[in-house]
Amino acid sequence: MxxxxxxxxxxxxxxxxxxxxxxxxxxxxxxxxxxxxxxxxxxxxxxxxxxxxxxxxxxxxxxxxxxxxxxxxxxxxxxxxxxxxxxxxxxxxxxxxxxxxxxxxxxxxxxxxxxxxxxxxxxxxxxxxxxxxxxxxxxxxxxxxxxxxxxxxxxxxxxxxxxxxxxxxxxxxxxxxxxxxxxxxxxxxxxxxxxxxxxxxxxxHHRTADVVVLGYRIHKSGSGVGSLLLGLYNDEGVLRNVGGASAFTDARRLSLIDELEPLVLRDATGEVAPAETDRSRFSSGKDVSYVPLRPELVAEVKYDQMEGSRFRHTVQLARWRPDRDAASCTFEQLEVPAAYDLSTVLS
Missing domain, CATH: 3.30.470.30 (DNA ligase/mRNA capping enzyme)
Structure with missing residues (x-):
């Protein structure tokens, strides 16, 4: 056979x-x-x-x-x-x-x-x-x-x-x-x-998505991971930033640093490669730098809504998915609510 x-x-x-x-x-x-x-x-x-x-x-x-x-x-x-x-x-x-x-x-x-x-x-x-x-x-x-x-x-x-x-x-x-x-x-x-x-x-029982972990930002305290940057592949095979996951305990913030260390992208000198997210009118005065990771780690996250091509709110990290290949994390998996006439809601 x-x-x-x-x-x-x-x-x-x-x-x-x-x-x-x-x-x-x-x-x-x-x-x-x-x-x-x-x-x-x-x-x-x-x-x-x-x-x-x-x-x-x-x-x-x-x-x-x-x-x-x-x-x-x-x-x-x-x-x-x-x-x-x-x-x-x-x-x-x-x-x-x-x-x-x-x-x-x-x-x-x-x-x-x-x-x-x-x-x-x-x-x-x-x-x-x-x-x-x-x-x-x-x-x-x-x-x-x-x-x-x-x-x-x-x-x-x-x-x-x-x-x-x-x-x-x-x-x-x-x-x-x-x-x-x-x-x-x-x-x-x-x-x-x-x-x-x-x-x-x-x-x-809830909406979930499998996403690629693109990188992380250091917590505002200066210690541990403050948030994870998440991505999905579009129809052209381009990995797009779709939002972030945060709200980790102090202990989890520190443990994430160790877990993610093997995936950190570094330059020829061994320093962390520079990376920034796109700026918007809401982030013009903020530090948008982050620690980039090799796009290999897949996480399952819980989310409520999408707004365009991004999660409407910060999502919740549910678990790692070691069985999943990052290339399989696409927009196609997301639940798209059925169209509904707003006038019906307002009435």
Whole structure:
């Protein structure tokens, strides 16, 4: 079995769980898992794990590369999410912090974490079976074959739930948050698999975006990071400044200096490379210099609104995304509110 690398199909944000008949052919609904999106390829012998940003994750999950060949009885390519759960039966929930610790350079540390906080793979799509490429098949048929290939295999391989009942999906949106899940995904049942396209719909508990950390400004006290400068790639592939994240504790400001140090851009003499943001009528008298970073670090941020091509207000840093490739952080991911007539609001 030999297939070219596949870029995962993506989802665009919507404000509420849509009705099933809002899309031709109907919708299926799944829980939205809060983990590392992964494409798992099994050639009948070995497992390879690719991330959403084409970053290889294979070395970080030895428990999966060892277990999945025993569970899968035929070559295949699976789309799904790698997650880590913590807690006792009845109170277990997804643990992002434990999962993100896996992106570590030391193999010994990875092995220790694989034993203490083992990961599992939740499959929700089947992209190939043996030598047969399934991308052109409708999702409903791919799901049927996914059940045949990966259903009932046992831990750490699980199937994501799927329903066509919109009432149940709306209940999931509320209830599953307590287990650490991130919302609900709606999938057109008749749609083919469209790599890199936002064909699916996602309904989350809050608005989030994955952004590139461009640099930072020193806190007004002169100590630690005062704010992070954030960027997104536009349609031309140009990285644009979209705003900042701040409001860190004293301890966090200091720790960020150490975390970001390896990414600081320096000139030939070893000094920090000079950098300034564009001036505006609001910043004409302010210091707009900042410490530039190599555009490699991805952060997930919480935001409320966009104003043009920038965040309307300062955003909140939620977490680092070591599984994400910076080039995948584009404006396309942002939720765009539906147009609404102001006169209707005023009346």
């Amino acid at each position: 030999k297939h070219e690398p596949i870029s995962p199909m993506l989802a665009k944000a919507v404000g509420a769980v849509p009705e099933p008949n809002s899309v031709e052919g109907g919708l299926g609904y799944e829980p939205k898992w809060d983990g590392f999106r992964a494409i798992i390829s099994y050639d009948g012998d070995t497992i390879e794990i690719g991330s959403r940003g084409a970053k290889m994750l294979t070395r970080y999950f030895p428990e999966l590369t060892e277990a999945l060949p025993r569970l899968l009885t035929e070559p295949c390519i699976l789309d799904g999410e790698i997650v880590v759960a913590q807690g006792d039966t009845g109170s277990a929930r997804l643990d992002w912090e434990a999962l993100s610790q896996r992106i570590h350079p030391a193999a010994s540390r990875i092995r220790t974490l694989a034993e203490s906080t083992p990961a599992m793979f939740v499959a929700f799509d089947l992209l190939a079976r043996g030598d047969t490429n399934l991308l052109s098949e409708p999702f409903e048929r791919r799901r049927d074959q996914l059940v045949e290939v990966a259903g009932g295999k046992g831990h750490p391989l699980h199937l994501s739930q799927l329903t066509t009942d919109v009432t149940l999906a709306r209940r999931w949106l509320v209830e599953f948050e307590g287990a650490g899940l991130d919302g609900v995904v709606a999938k057109p049942l008749a749609a083919v698999y469209a790599p890199g396209k936002r064909t699916m719909l996602k309904i989350k």
